[in-house]
Amino acid sequence: xxxxxxxxxxxxxxxxxxxxxxxxxxxxxxxxxxxxxxxxxxxxxxxxxxxxxxxxxxxxxxxxxxxxxxxxxxxxxxxxxxxxxxxxxxxxxxxxxxxxxxxxxxxxxxxxxxxxxxxxxxxxxxxxxxxxxxxxxxxxxxxxxxxxx
Amino acid sequence: xxxxxxxxxxxxxxxxxxxxxxxxxxxxxxxxxxxxxxxxxxxxxxxxxxxxxxxxxxxxxxxxxxxxxxxxxxxxxxxxxxxxxxxxxxxxxxxxxxxxxxxxxxxxxxxxxxxxxxxxxxxxxxxxxxxxxxxxxxxxxxxxxxxxxxxxxxxxxxxxxxxxxxxxxxxxxxxxxxxxxxxxxxxxxxxxxxxxxxxxxxxxxxxxxxxxxxxxxxxxxxxxxxxxxxxxxxxxxxxxxxxxxxxxxxxxxxxxxxxxxxxxxxxxxxxxxxxxxxxxxxxxxxxxxxxx
Numbered sequence: 531x532x533x534x535x536x537x538x539x540x541x542x543x544x545x546x547x548x549x550x551x552x553x554x555x556x557x558x559x560x561x562x563x564x565x566x567x568x569x570x571x572x573x574x575x576x577x578x579x580x581x582x583x584x585x586x587x588x589x590x591x592x593x594x595x596x597x598x599x600x601x602x603x604x605x606x607x608x609x610x611x612x613x614x615x616x617x618x619x620x621x622x623x624x625x626x627x628x629x630x631x632x633x634x635x636x637x638x639x640x641x642x643x644x645x646x647x648x649x650x651x652x653x654x655x656x657x658x659x660x661x662x663x664x665x666x667x668x669x670x671x672x673x674x675x676x677x678x679x
Numbered sequence: 680x681x682x683x684x685x686x687x688x689x690x691x692x693x694x695x696x697x698x699x700x701x702x703x704x705x706x707x708x709x710x711x712x713x714x715x716x717x718x719x720x721x722x723x724x725x726x727x728x729x730x731x732x733x734x735x736x737x738x739x740x741x742x743x744x745x746x747x748x749x750x751x752x753x754x755x756x757x758x759x760x761x762x763x764x765x766x767x768x769x770x771x772x773x774x775x776x777x778x779x780x781x782x783x784x785x786x787x788x789x790x791x792x793x794x795x796x797x798x799x800x801x802x803x804x805x806x807x808x809x810x811x812x813x814x815x816x817x818x819x820x821x822x823x824x825x826x827x828x829x830x831x832x833x834x835x836x837x838x839x840x841x842x843x844x845x846x847x848x849x850x851x852x853x854x855x856x857x858x859x860x861x862x863x864x865x866x867x868x869x870x871x872x873x874x875x876x877x878x879x880x881x882x883x884x885x886x887x888x889x890x891x892x893x894x895x896x897x898x899x900x901x902x903x904x905x906x907x908x909x910x911x912x913x914x915x916x917x918x919x920x921x922x923x924x925x926x927x928x929x930x931x932x933x934x935x936x937x938x939x940x941x942x943x944x945x946x947x948x949x950x951x952x953x954x955x956x957x958x959x960x961x962x963x964x965x966x967x968x969x970x971x
Contacts, residue, residue, distance in 0.1 A: 642781025
């Protein structure tokens with residue numbers, strides 16, 4: 531059984547989406563020990579002992595959104611939503627490793643994830659916005675004042 | 680897209696892995712699974728047992744080994760991509776790694792898995808052939824080595840015995856003023872290449888080409904060297920015209936393949952153009968770079 535099927539069918543974590551199921555579309559992207567991987571290209575038995583993060587694990591509390599999720603909503607970084615959990619997790623892994631990514635870094639980080647609605651531009655915008663906000667979150671309020679909302 | 684049923688073993692060491700492989704005719708090694716699992720999902724591969732060597736710590740390393748850099752078979756591509764020894768000593772490999780799959784597949788995929796599955800479009804196979812890498816494997820109690828040139832025998836097939844387990848690959852490190860080049864065309868960044876070319880060149884202080892390797896991949900079943908071009912340029916002061924002529928004369932000898940994505944004629948043109956660009960990059964880098 532693939533890790534993806536185990537997450538969805540056995541654990542009820544249906545935020546990891548089944549798209550192509552052979553490693554091309556990226557819709558099943560999850561984090562293994564904080565790094566983005568494809569859940570369809572791993573068997574559940576191989577995940578023994580690792581830390582798995584799915585989209586269900588990103589929100590800070592019930593009914594709340596993470597900074598990245600908020601940014602996707604605000605910039606219209608999603609339409610049908612099928613690729614979105616994977617896009618957000620790929621972006622999450624990027625921002626954890628690189629808080630100030632260039633546009634090229636962002637494009638590279640989501641290059642393995644296919645979106646058929648947005649044309650990618652708003653997704654790139656969403657990730658850049660989230661990065662800016664997350665960097666700003668570490669700045670004392672007086673220096674951040676006057677910056678973007 | 681569901682794999683056929685299979686048994687799963689996770690041996691503690693290579694000896695146990697070899698014993699498990701020998702006991703089951705339909706067993707196959709899995710490490711990162713980034714080539715094998717798609718094949719299983721499409722049921723092109725139907726192993727009866729997977730022997731998972733991915734967690735054998737002895738097989739994950741990058742180290743200096745005399746005049747080579749040795750990399751353990753289950754070393755993940757993302758580790759090699761960021762390894763300082765690779766960046767310093769194997770610039771061609773470092774240059775190619777960002778083109779291998781996507782970040783999410785490099786996070787799991789291993790160097791040995793890419794080589795052992797021998798996808799015709801695999802960039803790592805192209806580098807192994809271009810740099811004359813040596814692959815080490817273990818079959819039963821026997822340790823053996825094979826040159827990359829002899830390892831790849833066809834699309835998705837290698838000379839590795841079915842009961843053997845790849846353990847490491849050694850890339851020779853060239854001394855002196857080295858330049859490298861790599862170019863590829865594909866439909867989407869980091870997708871399978873339609874054509875790819877790699878070059879590494881060493882210059883003497885007076886600008887004479889002392890050593891040269893040019894390889895093209897994804898255009899035939901296995902990566903091939905442009906030996907005629909290499910021979911034509913070694914011992915000369917390469918110029919734009921001589922490099923162009925050498926690649927042009929050599930690429931015609933490569934019998935390129937047609938498929939859904941590209942015709943043989945396109946692949947010949949693309950491989951020639953990419954090989955020339957890789958060679959020009961390598962030459963320019965060798966002129967400007969500090970000695971290795």
